Amino acid sequence: MLRALAKPVQSLARIRIPRRGLRWIVRLSVLAVVVPLFLQWLVAYLVGNDARILPPQLVNAKNPLIVTAHPDDECLFFAPSILGVLDRNKGAMGGLLVMSTGNNYGKGETRTQELIESCKALGIYFQRCIAIDHPDLQDNPTRWWNTDLIENFVHEHVRKWEVDAIITFDEGGVSGHINHRAVSAAVTHYVATNPQAPVAYTLTTTSLIRKYTFLGDLPLTVLPFLWRIIEALSYPVTTADPKEGGIALIANTWHRYLATRRAFAQHGSQYSWDRYLYMIMSRYTRAGPAYKDRVPAILHHISLGQGASSHEKWMQVRQDCLDLHPDWQAFLWTDETATQLVRDHFPELQEMWEEGYKFPIQKIDALRYMVLYHYGGVILDMDLQCKRALGPLRRFEFVAPAAVPTGFSIGFMMAEARNKFVGELVGNLGRYNRNWLGLPYPTVMFSTGCHYASTIHAFQSRQDRKELKILAGTREEPRMHSLNGPVSTPLFNHLGSSSWHSYDASMIVTIGKSGGLRLPLIFVSGVLVSFFVVRRFRRRRLGGGGISSPRLKVTF
Structure with missing residues (x-):
């Protein structure tokens, strides 16, 4: 016997939105459209020429160079910067240096020709529109490029074209592409280590949501410039304070946006619906470049003790x-x-710092880490003579010069305040405070000096170490940034006043230069013999003949 299933009784009520709430929704929707449009007009047309918004280093550049990784990067990411600089300086000769032909799918020749047409649409002469075709710089989303090779190409074209400003990717590469990030690393190192290098600007990487919000991202982009915009509206200027030249904001006008679209249209082999959508929705076809300095503009020097x-x-x-x-x-x-x-900020270290260090240099080294952690900035030895400004390195959270054969030097360091790694350098001072048989060199180096800092660095995770910029040399000049003795590096003249270490340092250096095992084995054997002699002597002295004494802990 079958029975019919009874239908449940359903009651549907119409959803009602209160009129007051509806008004707020309409108002917010209008604001979401009007505010970005207003900001676009404001930055692109009204204050875009002000030196506080677009620094003179870019506006007055006669030979700006854009360095990218693949053909089409110039219109996908850098078009506002290219057009914004060239349109404002009619005498400028722009240049585009692309580190590959984009031959990942065998279309290298086609993409090179498309690049030339794109350059024409952007106002760059084809003689200065170059795509490098090198076997070690092929388009590959899984391979990190040879940064030394990129540096060589950049240096070559900087001299050839007399470049006075560079624009490239930041460390995030905008899209995160590994080739983009390699280009950024190479250009950053080139600028930081070459005294004759021109000023360089990087395009800021943002989150995926911000990247595809069209004009909706403008309020967040404009926010760091808000006070400058207010000043520009009050009293426009054509020259600006040098400290304001570290960041720039460029917004496309309508005709420059159309030029961007024309440039992108030349890359027919790369056309797809998602890239077409990108051209409509992406913030990078509207505004750029800008980056935020992480290290505060503070110089620290230390002068302690009787000396x-x-x-x-x-x-x-x-x-x-x-x-x-x-x-x-x-x-x-x-x-x-x-x-x-x-006393005020590190009371837990006060006793050790005031009384627990045998050598004055230990107090100086420990103070370096505490000052950097609390204030951030740049700390320099008194005998380091600056050869160039350190501003371009402020975008990194930590910077130090590499030492040879390993580790880094602490005579020059820069860091953001409350940096995690510097915090670990401070936090481990008590743990590593040991007296190495009274020898100054190992006692200092292993408790507070370069070896101590390098050891803490080695304990960082691989990902964390990537964020700590150690300025290394090249294969030809591995000691390029080494501050050992009276030397000249790209950043400093080291006048070499260090003299706190004496016979023990000379002995260790002699061992390192001996090249064989005999002298190191003799040295190690001598240390072990000394250790056991001292230990046995102390046990007998405290033991009182045949009476057993507690086991002593020998502190190094």
Whole structure:
């Protein structure tokens, strides 16, 4: 017997939106459209020429160079920058250097020809529109390119075209593409290590959501420039304070946006619906470039102890650095100010810092880490004479020069305040404070010096180490940034005043240069024999003949 299933009784009520709520929805929708359009008009047409928005280093550049990874990067990411600079400076000769032909799918020749047509649409002469075709620089989304090779190509074209400004990717590569990030790493290293390198700007990488919000991203993009825009509306200027030249904002006008579309249309082999959508929705066809400095503009020098008076002869060397950074804060740490810093902000280390270090240089080294952690900025030895401004390196969270054969030097470091790695350098000082048989060199180096810092660095995860920029040399010049002894590096003249280590340092250096195993084995054997002799002597002395004594812990 079958029975019919009864239908449940359903009651549907119409959803009603209160009129007051509806009004707010309409108002917010209007604001979401009007505000970005207003900001686009404001930046593109009204204040875009102000030196506080677009620095003179870009506006007055006669030979700007855009460095990219693949054909079509120039219109997908850099078109507002290219057109914004060239349109404002009719005498400029723009250049485009592409590190590959984009031959990942065997279309290298086609894409090279498309690149030339794209350059014409952007106003770049085809003689200065170059795609490199090198076997070690082929389009590959899984391979990190040879940055030394990229540097060589950049350096070659900077000299050939007399380039006075560079625009390229930041460390995120905008899209995260590994080739983009390799180009950024190479150009950044080139600018940081070459005193004759021109000023360089990088395009800021944003989140995926911001990347595809069309004009909706403008309020967030404009926010860091808000005060500058207000000033530009009040009193326009054509020259700006050098400290304001570290960041730029360029917005496309309508005719420059159409030129961007024409340039993109030349890349027919790369046409797809998603790229077409990108041209409509992406912020990178509307505004760029900009980057945020992470390291505060502060210079720190340290003058502690009885030898502080002898540092007077280094004051002119310090002044040379201050002259290259006219708008930076400057601190000279003395015994009084350093002691106060430790007491106020690192009380847990106060006793060790004031009484627990045998050698004065240990106090100086420990103070480096505490100052950097609390304030951030750049810390320099008194005998380091600056050869160029350090501003381009402020975009990284930590920077130090590489040491040979491994690790890094601490005579020059820069970091953001409260940096995690620098915090670990401070936090491990007590753990590594050991007395190595009274020998100055190992005691200092392993407790607070370069070896200590390099050890903490080695314990960082691979991902964390990627964020810590160690300035390495090239294969031909591995000691390019080494600060060992009186040397000249791309950033500094090291006048070599270090003299705190004596016979033990010479002995260790001699061992390192011996090239054989005999001398190192003798040295190690001597240390072990000394260890056991000292230990047995102390046990007998404290044991009182045949009476057994507690086991002693020998502290190194």
